[in-house]
Amino acid sequence: MKILAVLNARAGSLLGRDGNEIRALVEKSLAKDGAEVSVKLASGKDIVREIQKGAKSDCDVLVVGGGDGSVNCAASQLAGSKKTLGVLPLGTMNLLARDLQMPNRLEDALDALSRARPRDIDLARLNGRVFHTISGLGFFSQMARAREEVRGLPSKIVQVTTAAWRAFARAEHFSVRIDIDGNKRDIETYALLVTVNRFSGDAWRRTALDGGMLECHFATDKTALKRFKAGADLVTGGWRKNPGIESFTASRVRVERRRRIWAATDGELSREHMPLEYVIAPKALRVLVPEENA
Numbered sequence: 001m002k003i004l005a006v007l008n009a010r011a012g013s014l015l016g017r018d019g020n021e022i023r024a025l026v027e028k029s030l031a032k033d034g035a036e037v038s039v040k041l042a043s044g045k046d047i048v049r050e051i052q053k054g055a056k057s058d059c060d061v062l063v064v065g066g067g068d069g070s071v072n073c074a075a076s077q078l079a080g081s082k083k084t085l086g087v088l089p090l091g092t093m094n095l096l097a098r099d100l101q102m103p104n105r106l107e108d109a110l111d112a113l114s115r116a117r118p119r120d121i122d123l124a125r126l127n128g129r130v131f132h133t134i135s136g137l138g139f140f141s142q143m144a145r146a147r148e149e150v151r152g153l154p155s156k157i158v159q160v161t162t163a164a165w166r167a168f169a170r171a172e173h174f175s176v177r178i179d180i181d182g183n184k185r186d187i188e189t190y191a192l193l194v195t196v197n198r199f200s201g202d203a204w205r206r207t208a209l210d211g212g213m214l215e216c217h218f219a220t221d222k223t224a225l226k227r228f229k230a231g232a233d234l235v236t237g238g239w240r241k242n243p244g245i246e247s248f249t250a251s252r253v254r255v256e257r258r259r260r261i262w263a264a265t266d267g268e269l270s271r272e273h274m275p276l277e278y279v280i281a282p283k284a285l286r287v288l289v290p291e292e293n294a
Contacts, residue, residue, distance in 0.1 A: 067091020139191035144264035
C-alpha cells in the first residue's frame with residue numbers, strides 16, 4: 001500500500017517543530033504492514049497543488065493534515081474514486097475530523113489513523129462542487145469572514161465567540177425562494193445553512209455520516225433580542241429547541257434570489273451565482289475512520 005501525506009506546514013500544531021522530525025513521525029506512525037509512506041509539507045497554494053498531484057498519483061491513501069478547506073479540496077479530488085482519504089485535524093474547526101472522532105493531538109491522531117478502517121461517507125454538491133459538511137448563507141458567511149479577522153486571538157473559544165458576535169452584528173435579513181424536494185416557500189432570513197446529514201444539538205456533531213440526506217436550517221426572527229438568542233443557540237448547540245429556527249431534511253435544496261450571494265462552504269467564503277443547487281451524493285467518498293468508531 002502507498003500512502004501520501006500532505007500537511008499544512010503553517011498549521012498551529014506544527015509551528016516551531018522541525019520539518020524532518022514531523023516527516024519521521026508521520027512515516028513511522030503510518031508505515032505499518034509494509035506500507036510505503038511519503039510526506040509533503042506545504043503551505044498556501046502549494047497545499048492545493050500537492051493534494052491535486054496526490055489525487056492523480058498511484059497512492060492508495062491520501063492523508064491530509066489541515067483545516068476543513070484543505071479536506072474539502074481533497075474530497076473534491078477523490079470523490080467517486082477508489083482512493084481513500086485520511087484526515088489529520090490541524091485546522092481551526094476540523095468539522096469532518098471531529099465527526100470522524102479523530103483525536104486533536106497530532107501523535108494521537110496518527111496512532112488512530114494507523115489503526116483506522118475505510119468507510120464510505122456522504123458528500124453533497126453545491127452547483128456541482130463537492131463539500132463534506134456545511135454550506136451557509138447570511139450569518140454563516142459573515143462568520144467565515146469574521147473568523148479570518150480573529151485568527152490572532154489567543155484561543156479557539158475566544159476566536160469563535162468574537163467571530164459570532166461580529167457576524168451577528170453584520171448579518172442582515174435577505175429574501176429567497178427555497179425549494180426543498182419540490183416544496184417551495186418564500187422566506188426572509190438572516191441565516192440559512194445546508195448540512196450533509198443531520199447535526200445533533202450537541203456542539204454541532206453528526207452521529208451518522210452516511211444517512212443519505214441533506215438538512216436545511218433557517219432562522220426567521222426579526223427582533224434584535226430573538227436574533228441574539230438564535231445566534232447564541234447556533235453557537236452553543238441549543239438551536240434545535242429554538243422556535244425561530246426551522247429545519248427540514250431533503251435530498252435536494254434549491255435557493256433562488258435575483259442577486260449573487262456570499263456562501264461559506266466548509267469554511268471557505270465564495271461569491272455564488274444564483275440559483276444555488278444543493279444535492280446529496282450518497283457514499284461518494286471513502287475515508288479512514290478510527291477502529292474504535294468504525
